[in-house]
Amino acid sequence: MGHRRWLPPDHPWRRNKRQFNGAQELGGPPEFPDGDEIMRQLDGVVNRAKTRQKLPPGEVDWKRRSVLYDLPYWKDQLLRHNIDVMHTEKNVVDNILGTLLDMSGKTKDNLEARQDLRKMKLRQELHPFTAENGKTLFPAACFTMTKKEKTDFLQVLHDARVPDGYSSNVSRCVKLKECTIGGLKSHDNHIIMQQIMPIALRGTLSDDVVRPLIKLCGFFRDICSKTLRVEDLDRLENQIPIIMCKLERIFPPGFFTSMVHVIIHLVRECKLGGPVHYRWMYPVERMHMESLMESNNREFTSHQQLEKQQRDQFCSWYKSYVDKLDKADRIELGEKLVTHAKGPMFDAIEYKRYVVNGVLYRTLDVDEEKKSQNSGVCVTTEDGPTYYGKLTRIIEVTYYDLTRYVLFKCDWADIQLNKGYKKDEYGFDLVNFKNLIHMGARITDDPFVLPNQVSQVYYVKDPKIQIGLLL
Template identity: 45%
Template structure:
């Protein structure tokens, strides 16, 4: 007989669940749980967008002074500061949260910002000293970034961020004149942007993807998810997007898009490839921390502002977490979701057997 003690090192969850366990809502204008209220956000193209990635550049970087290529303003702010566990607990203790219950109003006062009810994890005496306490799930981040990027460069209806609202927003701000609506007399039309594939190139890209074969067990049959006639993908799973982002995308777009668009996308593919490696080096993580800032700043000069969802922004914080917590394959949702699927299959089989015995 002995007493067994266990410690909770951190939580692993998707982005919506992050809000429940961290005490900070991941929706609205302050959705980033790391930057908190110091995040740069705004309403662009009919949605909340997260910009201001030049804040992570060196103080004397030339991109800080450019404004027409970005959001119309120069950038002189420093990067957001980090919050310690003691500061978070002090802030939570000073706020008055409503009790749990279905009949209780959930409207938060403005003083609460995005703080939700205090998480029970703070009852652990060591929770304040842990760093990090919660993990940004790389699996879901990569999946959402892939959907946003591929949907935009392929100009897939319903998936692209290059919409009419996004174009009108740029025109209203007086920036990116090349992406404004083309007006003829009393009509306006949205021409194909320079960062989107032409119809012939799009068909060639989809045919290339449908022709790729992978070894057994490495990836699923991605060719079944390609709709060449419809010009889109259907049924891509998280791991399919993982393989697509790191291997197929940089090869497929190399000669189909302008060089200024291809280079940051290839750098993004390398970012995820190195980040998800089984062995990480500190020097590589420092380089990735530099590279992802460059990628996001280049994307701000290429894509409309509506392109920058919360998932695009949180990529900035992934190298920092890797420096603190180590390889990603111990901190993402792949094994957890596979376990959930396995349990669901077992339950279905048991239910089926019980039904047969009852009959």
């Protein structure tokens, strides 16, 4: 709560009482104290145990004095303490999943939260009431999911298959019968938040609920980028207060724990400390885990006919053309083209798996037997469209000069708008592999690409979409 303080002074939400905490918000964001002010506040602080008791008026809320403040330069640091994005993201995902799925012990929309709304005289339509049988009930909120909506949401998480090493097997954490999810690792929450949850949310709840949550997922994805530009951070800094205020209009006050509130400060820390992957806890926890593992040891027209003849006869024509050249012409043509005119050797090697720049690719038939997905590829053309495909064959051919080439043969989706590809209202790419191109019907068809031309992608099936796959 209280995120309206970061809005522009003339924003209409500052004067909106009913949809927020019942009062106008005329104040600005808090100022960050400088080092001298912090040292003054810490002067005489005695380390004490954590307590839930309220502090007397005027007393500074310091529980202990960190030993880091003994360093002579520490008070002059611009970023004295780092907010760990890894744990922040994990707690935010826990709050969202627990509340949307109404999981016992994890939801922030419980009886106590509804009673708080009554005490605060907010959102009367959500206040609890007593039924005829004496049982206390409370009305469904805008974010309350039906059993089918929960099942559809979790089905996307359960069926999502990602490349090897991308994340752990999230499907093992999903319990479809109970409509719950649990046992997620921190990196699982990272992948769910930034990649899978926005897809799963589509078409479940109303747009007023889904859009702010998708925007929040996009915010975390942006601040976790490898490269951060100042203009992008300025945009995010203006965007996050609006996202948080939209969430305030949706969820009860108990949803906004301290770990949810610190989201408002993440952009500032990116400006001071740089990209988050230099500052979060993933490498530290990974090193710790590695040390623990070490210690524990473990029909056609004439034009079409012409195209077909050209396609079928080009190689033999090119070979006979080179054979007729004299020595000087062959030298001018180049040794590699002369050798390649002979064509590749008759023997070729076919693989089921291939690693390119450290990225594992697998053919579609192998992928269908796996829990992970490594057959998704895309090719981005310069100033042109992006082609999406599925890898079906990996073939290595060898020419007579022993030059080897690996070819990826793929099923390519028709990227013609509204036929095999389109963007939905949330900006997601929808790909339909029932409409394919480059199947060999025309001379221009070419289902093969070189491994260094592709990037790996994965596709997530959405049960709410009858045809197609969601990227």
